[in-house]
Amino acid sequence: MTKKPARKIITFDWAIKTVLRDKANFDVLEGFLMALFGRPITILDMLESESNRADEAAKYNRVDLLAKTEDGERILVEVQYLSETAYLKRLAYGTAKTIVEHLKLGEPYTNVKKVYSVSLLYFDVSRDGDDYIYHGKTEFAGFHTHNPVTLKKSLVGDEIRVGQTNVFPEYYLIPLKSFPNVVQDDLDQWVYAFKNNEVLDEFTAPGINALKEKLDYLKMNEKEKREYDTFIDYARSAWGMIDNARKEGVEEGMEKGMEKGMEKGMEEGKREGAHQKALEIALALKRQGLSPDEIARLTGIPVAEGRRLGGSVRTPT
Numbered sequence: 515m516t517k518k519p520a521r522k523i524i525t526f527d528w529a530i531k532t533v534l535r536d537k538a539n540f541d542v543l544e545g546f547l548m549a550l551f552g553r554p555i556t557i558l559d560m561l562e563s564e565s566n567r568a569d570e571a572a573k574y575n576r577v578d579l580l581a582k583t584e585d586g587e588r589i590l591v592e593v594q595y596l597s598e599t600a601y602l603k604r605l606a607y608g609t610a611k612t613i614v615e616h617l618k619l620g621e622p623y624t625n626v627k628k629v630y631s632v633s634l635l636y637f638d639v640s641r642d643g644d645d646y647i648y649h650g651k652t653e654f655a656g657f658h659t660h661n662p663v664t665l666k667k668s669l670v671g672d673e674i675r676v677g678q679t680n681v682f683p684e685y686y687l688i689p690l691k692s693f694p695n696v697v698q699d700d701l702d703q704w705v706y707a708f709k710n711n712e713v714l715d716e717f718t719a720p721g722i723n724a725l726k727e728k729l730d731y732l733k734m735n736e737k738e739k740r741e742y743d744t745f746i747d748y749a750r751s752a753w754g755m756i757d758n759a760r761k762e763g764v765e766e767g768m769e770k771g772m773e774k775g776m777e778k779g780m781e782e783g784k785r786e787g788a789h790q791k792a793l794e795i796a797l798a799l800k801r802q803g804l805s806p807d808e809i810a811r812l813t814g815i816p817v818a819e820g821r822r823l824g825g826s827v828r829t830p831t
Contacts, residue, residue, distance in 0.1 A: 521730055523707065541724045545704070545721015546725075548721065557581045557584075558583065588612050628680075629683045646694070651680065651684040652683075
């Protein structure tokens, strides 16, 4: 079978770290969200997300950004490679924290903003496996009749946007591996691109050209390519170490017959492996001329620790 002409693009997690926070590149994310939501989206700004975290393992496993739209809505977009315990609870916490952090002390509840959570995932989320996009939201219905109810406007306050009054967070789970690579509409073009890191020349979805041009791997200069390739190499290694540490922790816990041993093995292996990988990638980036601040942003290594990095990294025993 002849491979269709396509443009290689950088992974979306690296784009989130580097390209997409630039206002000139908001059109990439706007195009994807328009295809997902089925309506035009205009992003005004990128805000601090709930997970600018110190957990080095998460720096490789999960990357996210928080966008603010012209309607005042907040959209959390994240890329995650490995599954985690109580994942859905973390999503619920993330949306709740976003709501709270963007309501100033003393402000009325009428100022609460709608929050969407969009997750691009590299693991399965459903036992059924009958789809590759899952949408969750809160709606009220009659307890006995099961009919949808139209709540009084006074209970909602101002409309979220024209004709919309559902103030509760909504969630989109997109397990990319479940996508069958059969493109049927504009949204499928975006999902295909995220899964395969390429944009086929035949794609015409609104905004897809911005994705192709601004995330084009071949348009990167040599320094940018080295930084990107180094990140991907070490990140993939880190995912493997984290996953292996989890499995070893489970085995240790099972052998001892103790839940404590399992949790300890998982957490210690995860922390130590992630920290070592963070140091290695930080050193590689330092050798390529990145500043301590840039290294801290990309790896989670504190600026002071990044400055102390020498010509070698400690080899784990």
